[in-house]
Amino acid sequence: MTLELAGIEAGYGGARVVQGVSLAVPPGRIVALLGPNGAGKSTTLRVVAGLLRPRGGEVRLDGERIAGLPPDAVLRRGLALVPERRELFPSLSVAENLDLGAYARRDRAGIAADLEMVFALFPRLRERRTQPARTLSGGEQQMLAIARGLMSRPRYLLLDEPSLGLAPLLIEEIFRKLVEIRAHGTAILLVEQNAAAALRVADHGYVLETGIIRLEGSAAALAADDAVRDAYLR
Amino acid sequence: MLAQILVSGVTAGAVYALVALGFVVLHRGTRVVHFGLGDQLTLSAYIVVIGQVFLGLPFAAAILLSLLLSAGFGVLIERGVMRPLRGSPLLVMIIATLAIGAAVREGLRASMGPLPWPVPFLLSPAPFTLGGLVLVPANLAVVGVALAVMLALFAMLRWTRFGRAIVAVYENPTGAAIVGISVPGVHARLWGLSSVLAAVAGILMAPLITLSPDMGTIGIKGFAAAILGGFNSLPGAIAGGFLLGIVETGAGVYVSTAMKDIVSYALLIGCVLLLPRGLFGTAEARKV
Numbered sequence: 080m081t082l083e084l085a086g087i088e089a090g091y092g093g094a095r096v097v098q099g100v101s102l103a104v105p106p107g108r109i110v111a112l113l114g115p116n117g118a119g120k121s122t123t124l125r126v127v128a129g130l131l132r133p134r135g136g137e138v139r140l141d142g143e144r145i146a147g148l149p150p151d152a153v154l155r156r157g158l159a160l161v162p163e164r165r166e167l168f169p170s171l172s173v174a175e176n177l178d179l180g181a182y183a184r185r186d187r188a189g190i191a192a193d194l195e196m197v198f199a200l201f202p203r204l205r206e207r208r209t210q211p212a213r214t215l216s217g218g219e220q221q222m223l224a225i226a227r228g229l230m231s232r233p234r235y236l237l238l239d240e241p242s243l244g245l246a247p248l249l250i251e252e253i254f255r256k257l258v259e260i261r262a263h264g265t266a267i268l269l270v271e272q273n274a275a276a277a278l279r280v281a282d283h284g285y286v287l288e289t290g291i292i293r294l295e296g297s298a299a300a301l302a303a304d305d306a307v308r309d310a311y312l313r
Numbered sequence: 314m315l316a317q318i319l320v321s322g323v324t325a326g327a328v329y330a331l332v333a334l335g336f337v338v339l340h341r342g343t344r345v346v347h348f349g350l351g352d353q354l355t356l357s358a359y360i361v362v363i364g365q366v367f368l369g370l371p372f373a374a375a376i377l378l379s380l381l382l383s384a385g386f387g388v389l390i391e392r393g394v395m396r397p398l399r400g401s402p403l404l405v406m407i408i409a410t411l412a413i414g415a416a417v418r419e420g421l422r423a424s425m426g427p428l429p430w431p432v433p434f435l436l437s438p439a440p441f442t443l444g445g446l447v448l449v450p451a452n453l454a455v456v457g458v459a460l461a462v463m464l465a466l467f468a469m470l471r472w473t474r475f476g477r478a479i480v481a482v483y484e485n486p487t488g489a490a491i492v493g494i495s496v497p498g499v500h501a502r503l504w505g506l507s508s509v510l511a512a513v514a515g516i517l518m519a520p521l522i523t524l525s526p527d528m529g530t531i532g533i534k535g536f537a538a539a540i541l542g543g544f545n546s547l548p549g550a551i552a553g554g555f556l557l558g559i560v561e562t563g564a565g566v567y568v569s570t571a572m573k574d575i576v577s578y579a580l581l582i583g584c585v586l587l588l589p590r591g592l593f594g595t596a597e598a599r600k601v
């Protein structure tokens with residue numbers, strides 16, 4: 080019952096971006112993948128979500144090899160990506176975006192219950208339910224992207240830089256929601272440059288630099304680590 | 314006179330609108346401009362003739378056969394040609410559609426001969442007058458069927474799972490993929506859908522003109538209508554189709570019948586030069 084990456088290698092054209100990444104996300108935990116801009120964090124998530132075929136290594140979900148499956152097949156196995164660019168449906172309403180988040184599901188009652196759940200989590204989205212996604216503020220768009228991901232009822236949420244471009248108060252709010260999401264039983268692989276915010280909510284963490292995992296440890300240990308403090312916390 | 318031009322123009326306009334929809338429906342999701350669409354339209358009309366004359370099918374069954382085979386042919390193009398070409402430049406795919414069109418056209422010429430075939434009207438072609446307007450039941454049927462097909466298209470996009478997946482791909486292909494929609498699957502559907510729209514246009518148009526392998530030039534009219542409509546808007550494609558039909562009929566009446574065809578080319582070129590987004594087109598949806 081774990082999401083595991085073993086020796087993942089990936090890149091674009093001639094560029095080797097991810098060079099043998101191994102990590103594990105146990106069920107119901109928040110695992111942070113930290114590192115500077117350009118380290119290969121988003122590329123790693125794209126591989127897990129099936130948007131990019133790895134050049135080597137394995138992605139295993141509960142032991143099943145899922146690397147190379149198309150994104151819709153990955154989603155049906157319980158992994159949902161909330162990408163860095165959010166990738167919302169801009170002219171569709173908030174409600175329609177959420178509805179499409181549940182595209183792979185057929186259980187009407189469960190979908191309705193989860194819609195209530197995401198509205199309880201992000202009350203702002205209920206107020207904006209009839210508005211086109213493109214008219215939302217940056218923070219609201221991030222909430223919608225997370226909520227849309229949750230509508231597939233994933234066991235693992237792959238979150239790429241939820242703090243990007245948001246004001247500090249909003250970042251606080253979003254990260255508090257991540258703890259609530261974990262309480263619902265959803266594990267999170269949290270990619271962040273904002274190490275301080277990520278380590279406050281994470282259980283475990285990895286530091287990626289130029290495509291290689293440099294450090295690994297419990298969130299508390301990483302937050303106390305001198306190298307991490309110097310490079311990312313200060 | 315003006316009213317008569319409107320009434321006559323909407324018949325051709327309805328057909329152009331269907332072909333324009335065929336172009337836009339496909340292009341919005343795949344970015345491919347299918348230059349073989351006109352020839353597919355011809356093929357669909359021929360299948361009706363083949364079903365009736367050679368297989369002895371009733372008219373309705375022949376139409377059903379044609380629609381099914383047309384959809385299948387569209388899906389086959391996606392699976393057999395476009396999917397293997399994935400990753401190659403868009404221009405290569407577009408040239409492939411030209412080749413498919415030429416193959417269909419010359420295949421029809423070789424197998425069905427260059428002579429025109431008769432295709433039955435849906436309703437009587439005998440005109441009657443109503444309030445001073447000359448109306449033709451067959452033409453009214455063309456408009457009625459075309460409008461019904463358009464309504465069905467919009468209802469499908471709005472209310473069916475099949476349609477919602479298409480809209481999601483129109484809005485954002487990456488977003489569609491990560492909510493669990495198979496984007497290649499939607500592309501196949503779009504090829505089938507575009508082919509069916511062209512097929513309906515071909516079956517409606519065939520009795521009004523003569524069915525010959527070169528009927529596909531009507532595809533250029535549909536293309537012009539789609540450009541008028543901005544090439545990325547479905548309502549724009551419909552408006553462009555009707556506008557082209559009416560303007561063309563007016564040019565035929567007020568200038569000369571020889572001018573009719575020149576009008577659509579002139580509109581096409583004028584529109585590309587002066588209004589690159591068409592009359593109704595909106596800017597590409599901004600990514601959120």
Ligand SMILES: Nc1ncnc2c1ncn2[C@@H]1O[C@H](COP(=O)(O)OP(=O)(O)O)[C@@H](O)[C@H]1O
Pocket residue numbers: 091094096114115116117118119120121122123
């Ligand atoms: N689609 C792409 N094509 C080519 N290079 C890319 C692409 N996406 C990312 N890269 C490159 O890969 C490297 C890692 O990018 P990314 O995985 O986005 O890093 P991070 O998310 O850690 O900031 C960067 O050097 C970036 O320029």
Ligand SMILES: [Mg+2]
Pocket residue numbers: 120121122163239240
């Ligand atoms: Mg990134």
